[in-house]
Every structure is written in C-alpha cells, then in structure tokens.
Amino acid sequence: MARLCLETLDDFPLVEPGDDLGDLICASLHAAGQSLKDGDILVLAQKIVSKAEGRYRTLADIVPGADARALAAETDKDPQLVQAILDESTEVVRKRRGVLIVRHKRGWVMAQAGIDQSNIEGGDAGRILLLPEDPDASAFRLKEVLEHRYGVALAVVIADSFGRPFRNGTTGIAVGAAGLESFIDKRGETDLFGKELMVSTIAHADEIASAASVLMGQADEGKPVVLIRGLDKSKHVPASALIRPIEEDMFR
Structure with missing residues (x-):
C-alpha cells in the first residue's frame, strides 16, 4: 500500500529580512520533537523565502512612468503598483479592469508578477513583496x-x-525546487498495455506544492512549512524546467 505523509511545522515565527530559514526550521523541528530523515521533502511558502531575502518595495518610493500610468487607468490599479509589476515583467499578456496578467522575468505567466500585498507587515502602508530573485537557487541553498x-x-x-x-x-x-525531479518526461515509456506514451509529462513539483498548500492554506493559517515523507526524489530537475517556452504557446 502506497502512503504519503504530510505535516506542518506549527508555531513557525513571522519571518523578517535577513532571517536564516535553516535556523528557523531547525528550531521549529526541535520544538516539535522532530528531526529530518533521509528522503524528506520540505515545502516552503514563497512568501517566507521572499521575506527572508528582503524582497520588499514601498509604493511611495516608486515613480510610475507613462506606460504604467496608462495601464493603471485601463485596469483601475494603483499606478505605482503597476510600475512595480512592469519592473518585474517582460510582457503584458492580458489586461482588463481589475486584472493584469504578465510574463514574469523568470518566465511565469501570472497575475501582477506575483507581487503580494496580503499577510505582509506594513502592507497597509504600501509595502509590497516580490518573488525571490532566483527560487531554484534559494531552494538549493536551503537544501x-x-x-x-x-x-x-x-x-x-x-x-x-x-x-x-x-x-x-x-x-x-512550485516556483523553486532542489533535490527532486520537478518535471518528469514519460514519453517513450509504455502504459499498462504496452502502448508507447507520446505526450505524457508530469509537473511533479507542482503536484507536491499543491498537496502542501492544502495544509498551508491561503489566508491566516500561518503554516508556511510542510514536511512530506513517502515520495521518491532520486533525480534533480529544477522547477524552471516546468516553464513552457514562448514558442510553444498554443493560446495566442
């Protein structure tokens, strides 16, 4: 019988710029009477990685350009926020009132370049949080x-x-990963009946992130670290391998 075990590291502290996530994780494990075992997977909410890396900006310090002001008028968004979004992006993919979808500098297509204003100390005063500069590298360092x-x-x-x-x-x-096969290519293998698989690829790191997010929650749960046991992670393929190349875009 296959088994997968997921558990949160409870009472994890609020993270500040410069905090050592390794220290915080070790302290949380120790407080729970836990340790790490060979083969474990730790899933971290992007937000605590960005906070530790000091990926903050303040809207009051941002001077919006003409493009940002025009786009803000179209989407009914703050011009300073729109400028921050454009600073993190290479392309505006879709726009309408209240919605701005862009291609992030690292290749993700996402709403407002992943810039966050919720669950952030000082968010009411215009503080915003960007994604990590290089999430794969962040994951590898912590690993x-x-x-x-x-x-x-x-x-x-x-x-x-x-x-x-x-x-x-x-x-x-998954926006970052280290120590597991983020993208699994099954093409060339066979199914149960010996038929060759022609298009089967698996976003393995995304599946892991999605499972962990069930415990992390999306609001005020305060559980940003999940420990997973029971998965094979024998190969390493970074999360960047999950990004579909622009030339393979089938929707535009």
Missing part, C-alpha cells in the same frame, strides 16, 4: 544547509499560489 546539519539527503520546494487559464481559484505550484 545544502539542512543536509549539512542533519546529515541526510533532502529536497526543498518553494510553493506559490497561481491561477490557471479557464479554471476558477488558485492552487499551489
């Missing part, structure tokens, strides 16, 4: 730190909440 401290082989996934075309609601996806 190395924890592996050194516990003497085990681990995987780390950094998860964020994304909307999806033609689907209501958000779900967890």
Whole structure:
C-alpha cells in the first residue's frame, strides 16, 4: 500500500529580512520533537523565502512612468503598483479592469508578477513583496544547509499560489525546487498495455506544492512549512524546467 505523509511545522515565527530559514526550521523541528530523515521533502511558502531575502518595495518610493500610468487607468490599479509589476515583467499578456496578467522575468505567466500585498507587515502602508530573485537557487541553498546539519539527503520546494487559464481559484505550484525531479518526461515509456506514451509529462513539483498548500492554506493559517515523507526524489530537475517556452504557446 502506497502512503504519503504530510505535516506542518506549527508555531513557525513571522519571518523578517535577513532571517536564516535553516535556523528557523531547525528550531521549529526541535520544538516539535522532530528531526529530518533521509528522503524528506520540505515545502516552503514563497512568501517566507521572499521575506527572508528582503524582497520588499514601498509604493511611495516608486515613480510610475507613462506606460504604467496608462495601464493603471485601463485596469483601475494603483499606478505605482503597476510600475512595480512592469519592473518585474517582460510582457503584458492580458489586461482588463481589475486584472493584469504578465510574463514574469523568470518566465511565469501570472497575475501582477506575483507581487503580494496580503499577510505582509506594513502592507497597509504600501509595502509590497516580490518573488525571490532566483527560487531554484534559494531552494538549493536551503537544501545544502539542512543536509549539512542533519546529515541526510533532502529536497526543498518553494510553493506559490497561481491561477490557471479557464479554471476558477488558485492552487499551489512550485516556483523553486532542489533535490527532486520537478518535471518528469514519460514519453517513450509504455502504459499498462504496452502502448508507447507520446505526450505524457508530469509537473511533479507542482503536484507536491499543491498537496502542501492544502495544509498551508491561503489566508491566516500561518503554516508556511510542510514536511512530506513517502515520495521518491532520486533525480534533480529544477522547477524552471516546468516553464513552457514562448514558442510553444498554443493560446495566442
């Protein structure tokens, strides 16, 4: 019988710029009488990684350009926020009142470049939080730190909440990963009846992030770290492998 175990690290503290996430995770594990085992996967909410890395901006410090002001008028958004979105993006993909979908500098197509204003200290005063500069690298650094401290082989996934075309609601996806096969290509293998698989690929890190997000929640739950046990993670493919190349865009 296959089994997958997920549990949160409860009472995890609020994260400030410069905090060592490795230290915070170790302290949380110790307080719960837990340790890390070989093969464990830690899923972290993107927000705590961004906070630790100091990925903040303040709207009052942003001077919107002409493009941002025009786009703000079209979408009924704050011009300073729109400028911050454009600063993090390479392309405006879709726009309408209240909605701005862009292609992030790292390739994700997402609402307002992933810039967050919820569950942020100082958010009411115009403080905003950007995505990590390089989430795969962030995951790899944390993986190395924890592996050194516990003497085990681990995987780390950094998860964020994304909307999806033609689907209501958000779900967890992986924006960064280290120590597991984020993207699994089954093409060339066979199904139960020996038929060759021609198009089967699996967003494995996204599946892991989505499972963890069930426990993390999307509002005031305060559970940004989930420990997963029971998955094979023998290969390493970064989360960046999940981004579909622009030339394969089938919707425009």
